[in-house]
Amino acid sequence: MARIPNTPDNNDNGSFFEVVHPLNDVPEKKISLDEAGPMRMTRTVKISLIILRVYLFLIILLLIYAVLNSSGAINRVMKFA
Amino acid sequence: MNQVLENADIPRPPARGIVVRKSWLRHLLTFLVVVGPGLIVMEADNDAGAVATYTQAGAQYGLHLLWVMLLLLPVCYYCQEMVARLGIATGEGHAATIYKRFGKWWGRFSLFDLIVVNFCTIVTEFAGISLAASHFGISPWIAVPLFAAGLVGVVITASYRRWEGIMVVLCLLDSVWLWAASHTTPAIGPVIHNTLVPNLPPGGLSSSLVFLVMGIVGTTIAPWQLFFQQSCVADKRLRFSDLKWARLDTFLSSIFTIVVGGCMMAVGVVAYRHNIAFTDPGQMAEAIAPFAGVAVRNLVLIMLCNAAVLGASAVSLASAWAWGEVVGWPTSLQLPWSKARGFYSVYALGIALAATLVLIPHAPLQLIIVSVQVLASMILPVALVFLQLLLNDRALLGDKWVNRPFNNVVNWTIIIVLFGLSLILAAQVLFPNLPVFGGS
Numbered sequence: 001m002a003r004i005p006n007t008p009d010n011n012d013n014g015s016f017f018e019v020v021h022p023l024n025d026v027p028e029k030k031i032s033l034d035e036a037g038p039m040r041m042t043r044t045v046k047i048s049l050i051i052l053r054v055y056l057f058l059i060i061l062l063l064i065y066a067v068l069n070s071s072g073a074i075n076r077v078m079k080f081a
Numbered sequence: 082m083n084q085v086l087e088n089a090d091i092p093r094p095p096a097r098g099i100v101v102r103k104s105w106l107r108h109l110l111t112f113l114v115v116v117g118p119g120l121i122v123m124e125a126d127n128d129a130g131a132v133a134t135y136t137q138a139g140a141q142y143g144l145h146l147l148w149v150m151l152l153l154l155p156v157c158y159y160c161q162e163m164v165a166r167l168g169i170a171t172g173e174g175h176a177a178t179i180y181k182r183f184g185k186w187w188g189r190f191s192l193f194d195l196i197v198v199n200f201c202t203i204v205t206e207f208a209g210i211s212l213a214a215s216h217f218g219i220s221p222w223i224a225v226p227l228f229a230a231g232l233v234g235v236v237i238t239a240s241y242r243r244w245e246g247i248m249v250v251l252c253l254l255d256s257v258w259l260w261a262a263s264h265t266t267p268a269i270g271p272v273i274h275n276t277l278v279p280n281l282p283p284g285g286l287s288s289s290l291v292f293l294v295m296g297i298v299g300t301t302i303a304p305w306q307l308f309f310q311q312s313c314v315a316d317k318r319l320r321f322s323d324l325k326w327a328r329l330d331t332f333l334s335s336i337f338t339i340v341v342g343g344c345m346m347a348v349g350v351v352a353y354r355h356n357i358a359f360t361d362p363g364q365m366a367e368a369i370a371p372f373a374g375v376a377v378r379n380l381v382l383i384m385l386c387n388a389a390v391l392g393a394s395a396v397s398l399a400s401a402w403a404w405g406e407v408v409g410w411p412t413s414l415q416l417p418w419s420k421a422r423g424f425y426s427v428y429a430l431g432i433a434l435a436a437t438l439v440l441i442p443h444a445p446l447q448l449i450i451v452s453v454q455v456l457a458s459m460i461l462p463v464a465l466v467f468l469q470l471l472l473n474d475r476a477l478l479g480d481k482w483v484n485r486p487f488n489n490v491v492n493w494t495i496i497i498v499l500f501g502l503s504l505i506l507a508a509q510v511l512f513p514n515l516p517v518f519g520g521s
Contacts, residue, residue, distance in 0.1 A: 017107040020098030021114045022318045023241060023415065030172035033181040036477045045470065049187070052463050056194070059459045059503060066292075067452045 112330070115323045117245045118313040119330030121395055122161060122306050123338035124252035127345070128392025129209025130202065130453060131300040132362045132385050135342050138293055139349025140357065140365065144275040145282035149294060150343045152279075153301045157335040159491050160465060163472050163484070164307045165327045168314030170482040174412070175311040176403035179467055182474065191467070192407045194460055199305050199400045201453040202392065203435035208449070209389035211439050212363035213382040221440060228386075229436040232394050233429045241316060241414040244394075251391050254384070255341045261380050262344035265351050265373045272347065291505050292455060298502065299458030301342060305399040307464055312402035316413050348373070348381065393432065401428035462499035465492065 041049075068074050101107050138146050164175060171178060176195070180188030207225055214224030235244055266272060282290065310331075319327055351369040352359060359365040362385050370378035398414075401424050405412030410423040418425055469492050471477075472484040484492070 016100050016102045017104070018098045018100045019107055019110040019114060021242075022320055022323065024097045025318070025320065027318060028172070028320050031170050031477060031479075031482070033171055033173055033178060033477070036182070038184055039182040039470070039474060040476065048466075049183075052466060053190075056460065056463055060456070063452065063456050063459060066455075067448065070452075071448055 111323075112326045115319060115326035116330045117249060118310050118317060118319075119161065119165065119327060119332075120252050120334040120337070121245070121248045121391070122310040122313065123157065123331070123334035124255055124341070125248070125309075125391040125395035126301065126303060126306055127255060127338055127341050127388055128202070128206055128300075128396075129362075129385055129389035130205045130392070131342060132209065132345055132381075132388050133205075134293070134296045134300045135345035136349030136352070136362050136365055136381075138297060139346040140352035140359065141293065142282040142290070143350050143353045144271050144347065145280055146294070146297065147272065147275040147343055147346060148277065148279040149297055150301070150339050150346070151276050153298065154335055154339045155491065156298075156302050156495050157338065158332055159488065159495065160302055160468070161306060161310055161331045161335070162328055163468050163488070163492070164311040165314055165319075165331055166324060166482060167468075167471060167478075168311035169319050169321060169324050169327060170478055172315050172318070173311075174315050174402050174406040175308040177406035178311070178471060180407050182471060182477065183467065187467070188407055191464070192403055195304060195308055195403050196400055198303075198453065198457050198460060199396045200431060200435060201449065201456070202303075202305065202396045203431055204438050205449060205453055206389040206393035206396070207436050207439035209362070209385050209392075212361050213385040213389075216363045216367060216382050225436050225440060228390065228393075229432050232390065232397070232432050235394065236398070236414065236428055237418055237425050239415065239417040244414050245317075248391065248394065251387055254387055255337075257380060257384060258341045258344035258348070261377050261384075262347040264377055265369075266347045272343075276343070286505075291502070295455045295458045295502055298499065299453075299455055299461065301339070302461060303457040304460050304464040305396050305457075307468060308403050309395055309399035312399065312406070312412070316402070316415070348377070351377075393435070397428045397431045400431050401425070458499065459503050462496045462503065465496050465499070469493065469496065 065074075099110055101110060167175070167178060173181075176188065176192055179191050207229070210228050211221035211225055214221055235247055238244070284290070314327065348369075349365065351357075351373050352365055355369070355372055357365070357368045359368055362381060366378045366381040366385075369381075402412050404410075404427045405421075405424040408423070411421045412424045413421060416424070469484070469489070472482075472492075473489065475483050
């Protein structure tokens with residue numbers, strides 16, 4: 001939080017600048033997520049998010065299959081069966 | 082915050098910062114105090130898995146995939162710039178933002194995904210440490226616990242600045258890859274050509290190529306990075322006025338990480354030229370030693386350790402920050418152990434479990450490494466969709482902080498391309514006999 005307003009970046013009038021590390025500075029008031037609450041979503045966004053859930057589920061299953069296949073685990077199980 | 086004290090006779094504020102008289106020096110110092118989150122997130126992404134993936138790409142396909150790295154440069158920058166902006170605007174981490182804006186289900190689901198992928202990633206980091214140590218003749222049973230203790234020790238000192246300082250030094254050490262690449266690459270012409278001209282290697286678009294490209298994408302930009310940088314920016318308490326410097330930090334670090342990644346690929350090309358097969362970067366370092374020299378061998382092994390340390394620390398912290406944000410624990414590297422036990426415990430537990438797991442003999446480490454990165458690249462477009470929705474959330478951010486139309490075009494393009502790659506991989510896995518195209 002600036003205690004003294006910024007002025008143009010020149011030093012002709014004898015001004016000087018103080019550079020403060022963020023951790024040493026006065027905390028700023030940020031945008032509050034708590035005050036904002038949950039996001040309002042249109043029906044399209046809600047449907048898109050449901051599709052994303054399905055995508056994630058299927059793609060993770062597929063990856064597990066690909067990894068087991070690459071490691072030869074599926075072939076071993078098939079031979080055993 | 083840069084403050085201008087208009088006259089020399091104005092009483093000075095308590096000594097909190099550095100007072101300078103030159104404007105350029107003020108800008109330089111401000112950049113230097115802000116730099117950190119961007120550099121760490123980018124270079125930590127060049128972790129042990131990245132060393133494995135990039136060198137494997139070089140060994141399998143020569144310099145043919147360098148253009149992919151160039152394409153990933155804007156992906157890196159635009160994705161990370163968004164989280165830096167969101168972190169500065171809200172002062173909260175990414176997990177907290179998703180939890181509070183999208184509700185508990187998505188908040189917990191994102192956290193679960195993140196924790197699983199992150200844990201697997203930390204395992205790969207310790208796999209890297211284990212491999213490098215064993216090639217130096219040090220038992221993994223000594224090296225792995227020592228590194229794990231060191232990683233926990235650095236974080237629980239309750240000083241963000243100490244942790245950041247150590248990480249920045251380790252990040253800059255990655256410059257050594259430039260020397261290794263210049264030492265192993267006989268001519269610059271093919272490097273420039275393959276970087277600027279997209280081309281497919283002999284054999285065309287096979288499932289192994291798509292799998293590797295997905296791995297490269299997954300290692301260059303991963304979901305944990307989104308969570309890490311936003312939480313890191315929030316923990317460092319970057320201010321609104323720091324945004325331009327945070328952007329510069331992110332931009333320069335994106336270039337650095339892509340160049341370093343390209344150098345790793347170039348080192349792997351030694352194996353391609355001499356038709357050397359290997360299953361992990363440790364083996365590769367040994368195998369290329371007769372052609373590239375012992376110095377390169379040692380450097381690859383040392384930098385593998387360095388990459389693993391950077392990755393393990395950053396990825397574990399991303400998990401700890403995210404977990405703490407969702408369950409409502411205090412999460413800051415500035416807090417002592419007594420005030421953030423949960424936060425530090427999640428960090429330490431992740432490290433300890435991964436270190437233990439990696440000591441299990443005969444684990445297929447290279448397969449785990451590439452698979453984790455492919456998984457990360459499949460989750461990434463979903464994470465980016467959330468990021469896009471958040472950065473277009475005018476009700477929350479207002480006009481000042483939301484994405485510009487240009488950002489949205491770039492980001493949706495990235496998301497569509499990533500989904501496309503996922504679908505190509507899915508098709509290749511389900512139908513391995515699909516005809517390849519683009520082969521020569």
